[in-house]
Amino acid sequence: MHMLACNTASKKNLPSCIFLNIIISITVLCPVVMSQLVVPDSDADCLLKFKDTLANGSVFYSWEPETSPCKGNYANWFGVLCSNYVWGLQLEGMGLTGTLDLEPLVPMKNLRTISVMNNEFSGPMPEIKKLSSLKSLYLSNNRFSGEIPGDAFHGMPHLKKILLANNAFRGTIPSSLATLPMLLEMRLNGNQFQGQIPNFQQEDLKLASFENNDLDGPIPASLRNMDPGSFAGNKDLCDAPLSPCSSPPSPVIPVDPLDPKSPPNPPPNEKKTGSFYTIAIILIVVGIILVIIALVICLMQTRRRRNHRLSSYSSAGKERVESYTYHQPVNKNTRPAESVVNHAKRGAMPDPAGRLLFVREDIQRFGLQDLLRASAEVLGSGTFGASYKAAISSGQTLVVKRYKHMNNVGRDEFHEHMRRLGRLNHLNLLPLIAYYYRKEEKLLVTQFMPNSSLASHLHANHSVDTPGLDWIARLKIIKGVAKGLSYLYNELPTLTIPHGHIKSSNIVLDETFEPLLTDYALRPVMSSEHAHSFMTAYKSPEYRPAKGQVITKKTDVWCFGVLILELLTGRFPENYLTQGYDPNMSLVTWVNNMVKEKKTGDVFDKEMKGKKNCKAEMISLLKIGLRCCEEEEERRMEMREAVEMIETLREGEFDDDIGSMDQRTSNLYSSMLVDDDDFGFSMHR
Numbered sequence: 001m002h003m004l005a006c007n008t009a010s011k012k013n014l015p016s017c018i019f020l021n022i023i024i025s026i027t028v029l030c031p032v033v034m035s036q037l038v039v040p041d042s043d044a045d046c047l048l049k050f051k052d053t054l055a056n057g058s059v060f061y062s063w064e065p066e067t068s069p070c071k072g073n074y075a076n077w078f079g080v081l082c083s084n085y086v087w088g089l090q091l092e093g094m095g096l097t098g099t100l101d102l103e104p105l106v107p108m109k110n111l112r113t114i115s116v117m118n119n120e121f122s123g124p125m126p127e128i129k130k131l132s133s134l135k136s137l138y139l140s141n142n143r144f145s146g147e148i149p150g151d152a153f154h155g156m157p158h159l160k161k162i163l164l165a166n167n168a169f170r171g172t173i174p175s176s177l178a179t180l181p182m183l184l185e186m187r188l189n190g191n192q193f194q195g196q197i198p199n200f201q202q203e204d205l206k207l208a209s210f211e212n213n214d215l216d217g218p219i220p221a222s223l224r225n226m227d228p229g230s231f232a233g234n235k236d237l238c239d240a241p242l243s244p245c246s247s248p249p250s251p252v253i254p255v256d257p258l259d260p261k262s263p264p265n266p267p268p269n270e271k272k273t274g275s276f277y278t279i280a281i282i283l284i285v286v287g288i289i290l291v292i293i294a295l296v297i298c299l300m301q302t303r304r305r306r307n308h309r310l311s312s313y314s315s316a317g318k319e320r321v322e323s324y325t326y327h328q329p330v331n332k333n334t335r336p337a338e339s340v341v342n343h344a345k346r347g348a349m350p351d352p353a354g355r356l357l358f359v360r361e362d363i364q365r366f367g368l369q370d371l372l373r374a375s376a377e378v379l380g381s382g383t384f385g386a387s388y389k390a391a392i393s394s395g396q397t398l399v400v401k402r403y404k405h406m407n408n409v410g411r412d413e414f415h416e417h418m419r420r421l422g423r424l425n426h427l428n429l430l431p432l433i434a435y436y437y438r439k440e441e442k443l444l445v446t447q448f449m450p451n452s453s454l455a456s457h458l459h460a461n462h463s464v465d466t467p468g469l470d471w472i473a474r475l476k477i478i479k480g481v482a483k484g485l486s487y488l489y490n491e492l493p494t495l496t497i498p499h500g501h502i503k504s505s506n507i508v509l510d511e512t513f514e515p516l517l518t519d520y521a522l523r524p525v526m527s528s529e530h531a532h533s534f535m536t537a538y539k540s541p542e543y544r545p546a547k548g549q550v551i552t553k554k555t556d557v558w559c560f561g562v563l564i565l566e567l568l569t570g571r572f573p574e575n576y577l578t579q580g581y582d583p584n585m586s587l588v589t590w591v592n593n594m595v596k597e598k599k600t601g602d603v604f605d606k607e608m609k610g611k612k613n614c615k616a617e618m619i620s621l622l623k624i625g626l627r628c629c630e631e632e633e634e635r636r637m638e639m640r641e642a643v644e645m646i647e648t649l650r651e652g653e654f655d656d657d658i659g660s661m662d663q664r665t666s667n668l669y670s671s672m673l674v675d676d677d678d679f680g681f682s683m684h685r
């Protein structure tokens with residue numbers, strides 16, 4: 001119509017006519033074109049849609065449309081993992097219920113990890129294969145149920161870790177798992193998977209757990225080097241690493257990941273007639289256990305009623321002190337010489353009306369009042385705040401640490417993180433017992449460890465009564481620390497830095513000199529500025545401005561390496577004190593220089609007794625320490641590798657021949673820094 005208008009226009013008006021036509025065309029066509037263009041959803045849009053699908057998504061109150069999920073590398077929304085963009089979701093232990101629908105997250109092409117462990121999700125396994133960039137998926141400890149389609153993991157080239165443990169999945173193990181090209185770790189334990197294990201083809205598969213399912217048939221050859229415990233508690237699994245199958249095994253059927261309808265493995269075997277007696281025995285045992293449980297519950301209720309009466313008499317109904325099962329009344333006439341409060345600035349006195357929140361069941365309860373009244377001794381004043389030893393009237397000796405800079409997250413998220421820490425359970429982690437929350441300060445309560453810290457043993461003056469740690473004790477300590485770290489790395493895989501504050505004063509020793517890690521996994525709740533200034537992780541080479549000030553899982557490895565060197569040399573690492581990494585002050589530089597100058601023997605702590613016949617193991621540990629302290633992260637060891645190598649160190653007496661050690665371990669120790677020759681002992685003593 002407009003062109004027609006132009007056709008009739010004079011030649012003089014032609015340019016303005018063309019211009020007019022362009023404008024008109026844009027006006028007419030734009031809405032049509034725009035309506036067909038699909039603008040991709042932003043991370044925030046996707047997450048908000050995802051929140052809407054959750055039955056109790058309202059708990060994510062920080063997820064607000066007018067804010068953004070990330071502030072640079074830090075999360076602005078709770079549970080979001082950021083690196084300028086959202087790369088992960090860590091929604092663990094939040095009491096989330098209902099079904100899990102991951103469809104809204106499909107447009108998030110940078111999403112690498114999703115963890116919803118320790119929730120109450122139910123219903124079928126969420127559809128995940130459209131999330132093709134995913135590297136790890138953690139669904140353990142929920143109530144997911146039903147069969148997983150054979151092709152559930154098809155087309156996921158990057159998936160490395162998949163944790164489905166302790167749900168109620170049944171049917172056969174999905175065949176597409178067996179063909180994931182990058183799979184490193186898979187946990188299927190604690191479900192009701194049936195039938196045969198498919199033929200896993202991944203050569204790099206490091207950890208696979210199948211225990212406590214209903215699996216049967218021969219274990220595929222590709223899994224025969226796995227720990228036998230990984231297959232325990234199944235109906236009828238056989239062949240290596242378990243005992244051989246009695247009858248010739250039916251062949252493991254090859255997998256067809258593209259066929260969702262026909263799972264590759266045959267249905268489970270029919271129940272054997274001979275199992276009648278087994279069932280009868282199980283029923284009797286279950287009956288006995290039920291009777292015992294009922295008796296214990298009765299006993300506990302009686303004691304609770306009695307103690308409740310006692311506690312209400314003692315509190316005189318004035319102060320709100322939590323009533324505790326085993327609370328013993330405090331003698332109010334005895335005024336303790338010093339108390340936790342007296343030691344602290346009075347203005348910062350905890351609100352006695354507040355409550356101590358316990359995160360463990362297996363601990364005798366006490367109240368904040370008990371702590372406030374207890375005679376207390378200052379253990380030290382660290383970078384986070386002061387620690388007090390408090391002996392309460394029930395006989396328990398506790399450590400209360402005051403933290404003033406723990407405001408990285410809001411109240412709910414803080415509580416959730418504390419509960420997560422409370423669930424950790426390992427011989428080499430000092431368990432968090434309880435905590436107290438106030439916006440301005442937090443108290444964390446742990447048990448007192450009688451043998452003080454590794455730092456005090458390495459650096460305090462020694463006497464005849466308290467000689468320096470000998471080699472065997474140091475080896476035991478570093479092995480325990482390694483185990484504790486390995487556990488933290490397994491249990492908190494989504495934390496950027498699972499420990500974050502590894503140093504010798506954060507390793508305390510029990511009566512048998514078993515080490516226990518303290519101050520772990522606090523980075524998520526620690527105020528960023530304070531963390532940057534004071535946590536050891538932030539003093540590593542990669543946190544130099546020139547290196548981009550990044551923190552990664554390998555940063556913990558660096559700190560662990562420094563700890564190993566500190567333990568072997570007895571020298572205090574200046575980096576614990578100075579802010580940022582200063583190579584000139586660094587213990588790492590000193591050790592490296594000594595090794596280069598072929599003075600390796602002079603590196604080891606002169607106060608360390610029991611070195612005789614242990615040189616080979618000491619040198620091996622020194623090498624591990626140096627490889628954990630490689631400046632370049634790419635060359636630095638993985639935590640898992642360091643832990644595995646430390647486990648191979650022997651505690652007994654050995655052959656003193658360094659050459660034989662080098663042969664034995666040459667495949668393990670391929671340090672780029674030093675030749676084995678450089679480790680020739682030059683101790684002249």
Ligand SMILES: Nc1ncnc2c1ncn2[C@@H]1O[C@H](COP(=O)(O)OP(=O)(O)OP(=O)(O)O)[C@@H](O)[C@H]1O
Nearest residue numbers: 379380382383384386387399447448449453505508
């Ligand atoms: N549960 C515990 N049992 C025995 N000693 C402890 C316990 N917790 C802490 N300590 C010791 O108390 C002292 C003070 O500890 P605190 O954690 O306050 O400071 P730090 O470890 O020196 O520094 P930071 O605050 O940076 O962690 C340290 O020597 C520490 O080893």
